[in-house]
Amino acid sequence: xxxxxxxxxxxxxxxxxxxxxxxxxxxxxxxxxxxxxxxxxxxxxxxxxxxxxxxxxxxxxxxxxxxxxxxxxxxxxxxxxxxxxxxxxxxxxxxxxxxxxxxxxxxxxxxxxxx
Numbered sequence: 001x002x003x004x005x006x007x008x009x010x011x012x013x014x015x016x017x018x019x020x021x022x023x024x025x026x027x028x029x030x031x032x033x034x035x036x037x038x039x040x041x042x043x044x045x046x047x048x049x050x051x052x053x054x055x056x057x058x059x060x061x062x063x064x065x066x067x068x069x070x071x072x073x074x075x076x077x078x079x080x081x082x083x084x085x086x087x088x089x090x091x092x093x094x095x096x097x098x099x100x101x102x103x104x105x106x107x108x109x110x111x112x113x114x115x
Contacts, residue, residue, distance in 0.1 A: 039059075042059065043055050043056060043058075043059040045058065073090060074086055074087050074090045076089065076090070
C-alpha cells in the first residue's frame with residue numbers, strides 16, 4: 001500500500017516537473033511576438049512598472065486596431081461578415097505559411113551544422 005502511494009506521488013511530481021519545464025517553450029520561437037506576462041510590460045509605455053489610465057487606453061486602442069486588422073484579413077470577400085469557411089481558409093493559409101517557414105528554418109539549421 002505504501003509503495004503504491006509513493007509511486008503515485010512520484011509519478012505526479014514527475015509529470016508536474018515535466019509540464020513546468022515545457023510551459024515556457026510555446027512562447028519561444030518564430031511567430032510568438034509576446035509571451036505570457038509581457039502584456040503588462042507592453043502596456044507600461046514609460047517603463048515605470050505602473051500602467052496609467054492613459055497607457056491602458058493606448059493599449060486598448062492598439063488591441064482594438066489589431067482585432068480590426070485580423071477581421072479584415074479574414075473577411076475574404078469584403079462583405080463585412082466573416083464566415084466559418086473564410087476563417088478556416090485563412091487559418092489553413094497561416095498554418096501552411098508557418099509550416100513552410102519552419103521547414104526553411106530547419107533546412108537553414110541543417111546547412112549551418114554541416115559547414
